[in-house]
Amino acid sequence: MNPASHARTAGAAPVLTAAGLRVALGGVPILHGVDLEARAGEVHGLIGPNGAGKSTLLRALAHLVRPGEGEIQLDGEVGLSSLRARERATVVGFLPQDTGVDLDFTARAIVAMGRYAHLSRWSQPGAADEQIVTASLERAGVAHLAERSVRTLSGGQRQLVMLAKQLAQAPRAYLLDEPVSALDLAHQLEIVALMSSLADDGAAVVAVLHDITLAARACDRLTVLQHGRIYATGPPDDVLTVTMLAEVYGVRARVENGPEGLTVTPLQPLRRP
Numbered sequence: 001m002n003p004a005s006h007a008r009t010a011g012a013a014p015v016l017t018a019a020g021l022r023v024a025l026g027g028v029p030i031l032h033g034v035d036l037e038a039r040a041g042e043v044h045g046l047i048g049p050n051g052a053g054k055s056t057l058l059r060a061l062a063h064l065v066r067p068g069e070g071e072i073q074l075d076g077e078v079g080l081s082s083l084r085a086r087e088r089a090t091v092v093g094f095l096p097q098d099t100g101v102d103l104d105f106t107a108r109a110i111v112a113m114g115r116y117a118h119l120s121r122w123s124q125p126g127a128a129d130e131q132i133v134t135a136s137l138e139r140a141g142v143a144h145l146a147e148r149s150v151r152t153l154s155g156g157q158r159q160l161v162m163l164a165k166q167l168a169q170a171p172r173a174y175l176l177d178e179p180v181s182a183l184d185l186a187h188q189l190e191i192v193a194l195m196s197s198l199a200d201d202g203a204a205v206v207a208v209l210h211d212i213t214l215a216a217r218a219c220d221r222l223t224v225l226q227h228g229r230i231y232a233t234g235p236p237d238d239v240l241t242v243t244m245l246a247e248v249y250g251v252r253a254r255v256e257n258g259p260e261g262l263t264v265t266p267l268q269p270l271r272r273p
């Protein structure tokens with residue numbers, strides 16, 4: 001972690017606090033008592049193998065799946081479930097893993113939907129909302145796609161448009177499920193920089209990431225999930241160990257700390273954990 005981001009996170013207040021979350025899907029227990037804090041001004045990475053429960057945890061934080069036990073508190077005092085949907089949308093924004101859209105809307109129209117959270121039931125978007133939509137398209141690097149139907153966009157372009165919608169929504173906590181999975185290298189770096197600038201602006205950012213080296217460099221804190229439980233949480237330097245990679249991912253790996261930060265190189269599969 002670079003020293004600037006370290007300073008950014010010192011003393012950061014939790015926006016969302018999950019305590020003892022238990023979630024079952026289709027009658028199958030998936031999360032078994034998970035605690036997590038999404039802090040203002042911090043980029044928090046969720047990592048772990050396929051099926052560990054990362055998306056489920058993110059969806060629970062976004063109030064898209066209801067925990068059987070445990071709850072999510074806003075600012076440590078209000079239950080997220082007690083908020084009205086529109087109010088909740090000013091607190092949490094969720095970028096799904098699958099951004100497929102089967103609607104014939106332009107990218108601009110999709111991004112404009114992000115503003116609904118900030119309008120009263122009877123009001124129409126105004127000039128200020130339009131400006132925010134334009135700025136959000138620009139900040140996500142997709143202003144040139146504004147008038148294209150989202151149906152005609154590539155997977156990566158659609159992912160960026162959906163991210164622009166989150167920017168227009170401007171929640172206090174951005175919950176991003178694999179935000180770089182469909183992106184080329186340059187766009188990945190741009191999204192990492194964007195996550196960092198959102199945190200600099202005071203937002204809490206929680207992102208599911210599969211590229212561990214990218215996660216190490218992009219995140220102030222990492223939480224490792226394994227079989228629906230937290231294996232470790234803390235600064236990347238503490239969490240990303242050879243032992244963790246063997247025990248959680250079932251790989252022999254090299255972890256190096258160089259001038260650009262940590263690099264994790266998987267070398268050989270071990271017996272599946």
Ligand SMILES: Nc1ncnc2c1ncn2[C@@H]1O[C@H](COP(=O)(O)OP(=O)(O)OP(=O)(O)O)[C@@H](O)[C@H]1O
Pocket residue numbers: 025026028030048049050051052053054055056057
């Ligand atoms: N609707 C459902 N009914 C039953 N089981 C489900 C349902 N949705 C997800 N699961 C299971 O819950 C577990 C956790 O899934 P989840 O998508 O949270 O994992 P993940 O860590 O995000 O995985 P990935 O890295 O592959 O995206 C998986 O075993 C999955 O098969």
